[in-house]
Amino acid sequence: xxxxxxxxxxxxxxxxxxxxxxxxxxxxxxxxxxxxxxxxxxxxxxxxxxxxxxxxxxxxxxxxxxxxxxxxxxxxxxxxxxxxxxxxxxxxxxxxxxxxxxxxxxxxxxxxxxxxxxxxxxxxxxxxxxxxxxxxxxxxxxxxxxxxxxxxxxxxxxxxxxxxxxxxxxxxxxxxxxxxxxxxxxxxxxxxxxxxxxxxxxxxxxxxxxxxxxxxxxxxxxxxxxxxxxxxxxxxxxxxxxxxxxxxxxxxxxxxxxxxxxxxxxxxxxxxxxxxxxxxxxxxxxxxxxxxxxxxxxxxxxxxxxxxxxxxxxxxxxx
Amino acid sequence: xxxxxxxxxxxxxxxxxxxxxxxxxxxxxxxxxxxxxxxxxxxxxxxxxxxxxxxxxxxxxxxxxxxxxxxxxxxxxxxxxxxxxxxxxxxxxxxxxxxxxxxxxxxxxxxxxxxxxxxxxxxxxxxxxxxxxxxxxxxxxxxxxxxxxxxxxxxxxxxxxxxxxxxxxxxxxxxxxxxxxxxxxxxxxxxxxxxxxxxxxxxxxxxxxxxxxxxxxxxxxxxxxxxxxxxxxxxxxxxxxxxxxxxxxxxxxxxxxxxxxxxxxxxxxxxxxxxxxxxxxxxxxxxxxxxxxxxxxxxxxxxxxxxxxxxxxxxxxxx
Numbered sequence: 058x059x060x061x062x063x064x065x066x067x068x069x070x071x072x073x074x075x076x077x078x079x080x081x082x083x084x085x086x087x088x089x090x091x092x093x094x095x096x097x098x099x100x101x102x103x104x105x106x107x108x109x110x111x112x113x114x115x116x117x118x119x120x121x122x123x124x125x126x127x128x129x130x131x132x133x134x135x136x137x138x139x140x141x142x143x144x145x146x147x148x149x150x151x152x153x154x155x156x157x158x159x160x161x162x163x164x165x166x167x168x169x170x171x172x173x174x175x176x177x178x179x180x181x182x183x184x185x186x187x188x189x190x191x192x193x194x195x196x197x198x199x200x201x202x203x204x205x206x207x208x209x210x211x212x213x214x215x216x217x218x219x220x221x222x223x224x225x226x227x228x229x230x231x232x233x234x235x236x237x238x239x240x241x242x243x244x245x246x247x248x249x250x251x252x253x254x255x256x257x258x259x260x261x262x263x264x265x266x267x268x269x270x271x272x273x274x275x276x277x278x279x280x281x282x283x284x285x286x287x288x289x290x291x292x293x294x295x296x297x298x299x300x301x302x303x304x305x306x307x308x309x310x311x312x313x314x315x316x317x318x319x320x321x322x323x324x325x326x327x328x329x330x331x332x333x334x335x336x337x338x339x340x341x342x343x344x345x346x347x348x349x350x351x352x353x354x355x356x357x358x359x360x361x362x363x364x365x366x367x368x369x370x371x372x373x374x375x376x
Numbered sequence: 377x378x379x380x381x382x383x384x385x386x387x388x389x390x391x392x393x394x395x396x397x398x399x400x401x402x403x404x405x406x407x408x409x410x411x412x413x414x415x416x417x418x419x420x421x422x423x424x425x426x427x428x429x430x431x432x433x434x435x436x437x438x439x440x441x442x443x444x445x446x447x448x449x450x451x452x453x454x455x456x457x458x459x460x461x462x463x464x465x466x467x468x469x470x471x472x473x474x475x476x477x478x479x480x481x482x483x484x485x486x487x488x489x490x491x492x493x494x495x496x497x498x499x500x501x502x503x504x505x506x507x508x509x510x511x512x513x514x515x516x517x518x519x520x521x522x523x524x525x526x527x528x529x530x531x532x533x534x535x536x537x538x539x540x541x542x543x544x545x546x547x548x549x550x551x552x553x554x555x556x557x558x559x560x561x562x563x564x565x566x567x568x569x570x571x572x573x574x575x576x577x578x579x580x581x582x583x584x585x586x587x588x589x590x591x592x593x594x595x596x597x598x599x600x601x602x603x604x605x606x607x608x609x610x611x612x613x614x615x616x617x618x619x620x621x622x623x624x625x626x627x628x629x630x631x632x633x634x635x636x637x638x639x640x641x642x643x644x645x646x647x648x649x650x651x652x653x654x655x656x657x658x659x660x661x662x663x664x665x666x667x668x669x670x671x672x673x674x675x676x677x678x679x680x681x682x683x684x685x686x687x688x689x690x691x692x693x694x695x
Contacts, residue, residue: 228549311540341556
């Protein structure tokens, strides 16, 4: 097949949904596909769903299977990209050493690449998003937990055991220093992950202090902070300080000039603005630029598309 | 000249002394040379001293200038390795944008390489020291301040503006969160650099609490901690906790399996042991190995020798 012909599929495997997109070799998305993964833990079932999605996407576009050149999938856990194995996901899915690449290649009959889902999002932000053309940057996914996709010299940095950027465990002023128990969230995400922000709110909440309900999620709390509600502003300030300290530490260690905030919580404009404010007053020498993701919830699938394109091209070159 | 013939000189420029060593192309040191730099700030004077040292070393060994193939120098500040410029050193020397490589090449007439001094120490630990053969590791220099030399995929990681590893500014539980003023030490080194440890001691000291004098340096305090003196043990514990949190953060971000402690304070066995103890109880998943430098105060000059050898070899290949 000529380099520019054919199609790829990018997939994002999440705890609540599986999202796929079909694209040309130029990265332009032709169609999307989505299915719930609530309650699904078995990797074989996920592989079967991806297969169904790929067939659906091709059929919708009146394309034969033979035009499919490669597939890439982002997985929500530590992923050995070279071996094609998902080493571990969080307790929700509970995967351990799943040979996802081999399972998908056997099922789909095309070259497959796998990657951690925060890293696929970082790929997309670097190719077509907020970090387009930037050599060194960090993509921060702030959702239920917190993870970082680190791009150095234009390439993803994976670390010795594929778990670089697990910054949910970072220790900064204000975080707990208690030893980490297996399966429990890390110190940083316990404060500024979605669940941590909810927990902050609930621990400060009393009927005397606010008219708002006790049961709010992080983005609702930040919405109220934007309207000036005092308790919500307190939680926002604490969250922004803690996140700013983590970004500052990353900037100091990696000498990294750009951070891109993504994830449902990280994308919130109130958190972005307040975090920027803290960073601006910390240290004149260390002033990393802080941008919001331009791709939002599409970042992961988009990154998987670009990874699939690279896979198709490198297979074509080596054959 | 054949690849294996000839000699190189490695130099370490410090605030108190300038150290040089002459070596063969196998890295074996033939002779050392040292001169005080107390009170010397002028880069031209440092260049002249290096020239004198190089001539002395060759003369001592009955070698003509023609056998010298390259020189490398470590400088105590942010160093642009590509441009050969020392961008900034601490207020003690006060260098700003000194074209050290060009100055030395003009004076010595041989190829010269320059590098940050913590990075030269990291080079040496990776070539012949505690991290020999390890692909990813961090060398931590704990002296008056704290700096890190980060080696990833077997190469020094410099960052976007040559200041990766400036971890003296890291924020961990227990450090101040006050904004950093220009020229002042960072939050982490304010607690566990040599001066910070002294300050901890002095702030806790009272004649009722200890029979030891108020005026002790960090290594003396740690010596007393080893004998069980309670106040010294308190300072040791706090210092070790803070250092362990910083190492933990680096391990989490970089997924780095090995840390080498160097510098006069960092080499102290009491700090090493106590820091290891804190790390061992923090997190089962994140258990970086912690070793003491095997090269000690020779690490910087030794790393410069290896950098000079690489410079000589690469010039020979490109000419």
